[in-house]
Amino acid sequence: MRAMNDVNTYSAEVMSNDRISPFGYQIRFERKDLVFRSGQLISIHGDSPLEDRSYTIASGEGDACIDVLYKLIPEGRLTPKLVTLKPGDRACISGPYGQFVIRDALKPVVFIATGTGIAPCRSYVRTYGDLNLTVVHGVRREEELFYREELSKYAYYPCVSQGDTDLFKGRVTDLIGNLTVSDGTHFYLCGAYEMIFDVQSMLQKMGVSDATIFTEEYYYQYDL
Template identity: 40%
Template sequence: MMNLIKHDIKIDESFYKVEEIRHLTKETFSLKLPKARFPFKAGQHLSLGIHGDYQSREYSIYSSESDPNLEVLVKEIDHGYFTPKLRKLKAGDLVEVHGPFGKFGMEPLAAQTGKFVFIASGTGIAPFRSMVRTYPEIDYTLIHGVRYADESYDWQEYASDRYILCTSRDAKGTYQGRLTGYLINCTFAPETDFYLCGNSDMIFDALEILKQKGFEREQIHCEVYF
């Protein structure tokens, strides 16, 4: 008689089904995934790949620690390889997720007692939405640099007196001009902690401005998008 051996079948838990694509502008969208298997801390990022593709990219997590979905913010790059494929995904498609990674965040006690300025360019706003949604009582100001006002992703979620929109190509923001131009004229409390996220040029320029204002490097936390 033949002996049948039962083998355990291991399911790859790094694959997730897309639940929703939420379009924010003609170029930018958020990708919603189930969250049950993915605990993370606000400010962390993940690695995202498409099932059957050999490439992946890293994205800051856009949702809060307690949101029912895992969400990332993506801007499609003209003539790019990866982001146009992400944009074509639909509910039910498989993506591969690894992580979370990074220490770009804060401890809960610090979030309750500290004073923070978040400085973001473009989709660099993603980790700050996660932080603000995770810590609703946080004392923050969010300075967001974009080209056009319609790139103020989910702006209505932030208190109007805490969200500063800097627009470089139209006059519909709080400030018309580059984020760094606004930053130069700002005065901040000496105990402020700064979190910077976005393209490298903005990060380096803002870092230099803050150093000239007398802030210590230990007060400035950076996450560079390449």
């Protein structure tokens, strides 16, 4: 029996690889005996170590498969190859890694994400069905509101910065000042470095203790 955090490396069969928005995909791998905690990640290995990339597991601890939500970066090294994988193909994956796990599932949680940074939140809700959860998800376009239906069961605040929308138009930083937050809330921030930096500064100014803010940085938004 594998212990939590024993790293497992295996050739995983691709079960599906679906395009869910113009640039968004969800790939599903066979799980074998990978044990992980919601919020942890896997590495998907490319043809050389230079192509290895980290991806949060978007499925729950009890799910039969490993889901990964990813965005195609046409100029990137790995994702243009990932989109070509078909059911029955294999990819080398290893994990689990990381510590972006729920610290206390009894505390109210505010999860603030940009883009594919919503992936850990999807894993949390699949693992902890009764979380006291508020979700703030910032995207450029409405079609990038991944897992919208599943997350709408919670207090759900989508923020759309570009294009036509009837939803809140703006960035997450335009919205979070209006949130009512109860004492003891834990904040989880995931996605672009710039958003995490800005939100953390806002929360600090609102008097939120650093000890209750947990972050997972994925990428720099403006370095392309």
